[in-house]
Amino acid sequence: MAAVGAVIREGSFERAANVLRITPSAISQRVRGLEERLGAILIVRGQPCSPTELGRILCAHLDRVALLEADVAPALSRAGEVAGLPLALKVAVNADSLATWFPQAAADFGRSAGASLT
Numbered sequence: 830m831a832a833v834g835a836v837i838r839e840g841s842f843e844r845a846a847n848v849l850r851i852t853p854s855a856i857s858q859r860v861r862g863l864e865e866r867l868g869a870i871l872i873v874r875g876q877p878c879s880p881t882e883l884g885r886i887l888c889a890h891l892d893r894v895a896l897l898e899a900d901v902a903p904a905l906s907r908a909g910e911v912a913g914l915p916l917a918l919k920v921a922v923n924a925d926s927l928a929t930w931f932p933q934a935a936a937d938f939g940r941s942a943g944a945s946l947t
Contacts, residue, residue: 830863830887830888830891831849831859831891832845832849832855832856832859832860832863833859833860833863833871833872833880833884833887833888833891834888834891834892835848835849835856836856836860836872836878837872837878837879837880837884837885837888838888840876840877840878841876841877841878842856842857842860842878860872867883869881869883870883870884871883871884871887872884920935
């Protein structure tokens with residue numbers, strides 16, 4: 830959904846890729862995969878790209894979820910601090926990334942953010 834939202838907000842797969850810091854091909858694959866799973870087109874490809882009605886509904890939902898997450902984030906952070914627990918994030922990574930760049934990126938992130946990845 831993040832890829833779909835970025836394409837709709839930015840108007841193109843290339844600009845969405847820049848915002849999300851992944852390749853345009855990865856954006857395209859993610860959008861196509863979600864469209865295949867849903868059995869519906871979410872983005873009308875063009876200049877600029879635009880959402881279908883379902884794409885617009887899903888992006889509005891994604892925006893509402895982001896607002897809700899922002900509202901609850903401070904409380905979750907305080908709850909971890911009160912319990913003396915570090916913030917833990919669960920991450921799924923493909924084998925190629927795990928064998929190459931991801932371990933160093935995770936270690937760098939953990940040090941800078943004070944979080945552990947599980």
